[in-house]
Amino acid sequence: MIEVSNLVKDYGTVVAVRDVSFRVGKGEVVGFLGPNGAGKSTTLRMLAGFLGPTSGSIRIHGYDVQREPIAARRHLGYMPEAAPLYPELRVREYLHFRAALKHVPRRERARAVEAAMERASVTELADTLILHLSKGYRQRVALADALVASPPLLILDEPTAGLDPNQNREVRRLIRELGKTHTILLSTHILSEVEATCDRALVIDRGRLVAEGTLDALLALGRRRGLEGELRDPERRAADVARSVHGVRALSFRDGADAPDHVHVTVELDTDTDEKAIAERLVAAWVGAGVGVRALGPGKSSLEDVFAALTEHPEAGAPA
Amino acid sequence: MTGFFAVYRREMLSLWVTPLAWVLLVVFLLLEGAVFYSIVVHFATLPDLSVDTGPVQAFFGQESILLLLTLMLLCPALTMRTFAEERRSGTIEALLTAPVTPTAVVLGKYLAVVTTYALMWAPTVLYVLILRNTGTVDVPVVLTSYAGLLGVGATYLAAGTLMSAMTRSQLVALLLTIFVVFGLFVLGVGEYVFEDGPLREIAAHLSMASQMEDFSKGIVDSRRLVLDGSLVALCLFLTVRVVDSWRWG
Known part of the structure; x- marks a missing residue:
């Protein structure tokens, strides 16, 4: 057309x-x-x-x-x-x-x-x-x-x-x-x-x-590399456990509605690592430590993130 | 010529559903009525008349620039919105993205203002009828006079259409057109200013006042019509080029 x-x-x-x-x-x-x-x-x-x-x-x-x-x-x-x-x-x-x-x-x-x-x-x-x-x-x-x-x-x-x-x-x-x-x-x-x-x-x-x-x-x-999931973590041990897993760079937690039973976690990974392998190790470590893993998957993105990623200009101020 | 009739009809509709044409018509007819009245009163006191001077001739511009002055204000006011308004409001985008050629758009708009101009003159036929009731009227002279008016008007309106395409402001279009038609008039005055020679010849040839003088005596000089036709063609050709050039803005 x-x-x-x-x-x-x-x-x-x-x-x-x-x-x-x-x-x-x-x-x-x-x-x-x-x-x-x-x-x-x-x-x-x-x-x-x-x-x-x-x-x-x-x-x-x-x-x-x-x-x-x-x-x-x-x-x-x-x-x-x-x-x-x-x-x-x-x-x-x-x-x-x-x-x-x-x-x-x-x-x-x-x-x-x-x-x-x-x-x-x-x-x-x-x-x-x-x-x-x-x-x-x-x-x-x-x-x-x-x-x-x-x-x-x-x-x-x-x-x-x-x-x-x-x-x-x-x-x-x-x-x-x-x-x-x-x-x-x-x-x-x-x-x-x-x-x-x-x-x-x-x-x-x-x-x-x-x-x-x-x-x-x-x-x-526009998807960021990383993992997102939901945990049940009454003893607040998920962060310490995760830091010992190789490839995990940073974590951030957000309490859900029925906190601390329901915690939303975002995991940032080191670059050049295998997302899936880390997810596997992370789940194993958490489960071993008694943290309830309710969901864990690749990080989601919104169209807004894509848009921002594609159109933001690190060299802002440079002549267009 | 695809789109010509649609543009023409829309233009006529817009001219006559907005106050502009009506306001101009009222002012124009008041003015012409006053002129006609004073002419009739003037001639009524004269003992006898020669063949080619009379109220009809006087009304159509003999020995007077009153008529030309009126046209120099009426025509620019009629054409000022033609393109300027469409560009200011943005409707030109919808118009030029329709399957029409720029030539059809320009001709449609131009012929609509020419038609409107002719309609404004139509009521003055009554004056001629009034004169016929009280004496004899030379019908061919009336016809050539109207032809002369159409020629002068068509020229002014073409200049106005071009000026309207040059700017987004109706006021600027109005002033530019007045400037151009007044310039043309001043050139014509050269006929009475310059010594005999080529300058005087050119000035006489370009004079719209002399054109009305001739036509109101019943003299149809084809050179005058060729001049009008050439000026109209030139202005409209340039307008088409200007409209085309907007694509490259």
């Missing part, structure tokens, strides 16, 4: 996108993830044909965005970040205009507009001036606009930015539902959004693609 190769956008004063390549296959819902200012919007604007790339190529549905812009744009529904709309028009008038602009044949226009309003749940606002709509409803009208010509591909730039939690949940539900019938590329800087809606994520930072993969693969990337 989308093939991007070696995409570069140089604004002259700043290079916003540096050599980005990726593909999005038919039927996928892909999250385009990155901190603010990472180049997400610039990349999506190039995909939608609003900005021209400095170099590199983009194909949408097989059409080169530069050479066959009209054909490429006919196959995508793009929702810009700020959801810009004409405030002086009514919702239905606006969507009629957009449908005409997007080559929906005259006879089918009214039906296409009604269907798009239905999907984005704005039917009851059809005759309201856009001027009077709240941010959340504007967002939905922009989404209805992206849907109105029923393109196979949707590109949504921060579809939930500025929404309240209820609207947020509503839009995510909508995206999941649309994902069954459309290919979707959506950008966000909110990780839970990717978790909630996407099959796969692309992580961009300072114009570079720093990671790409399914959510599980990304989670594995």
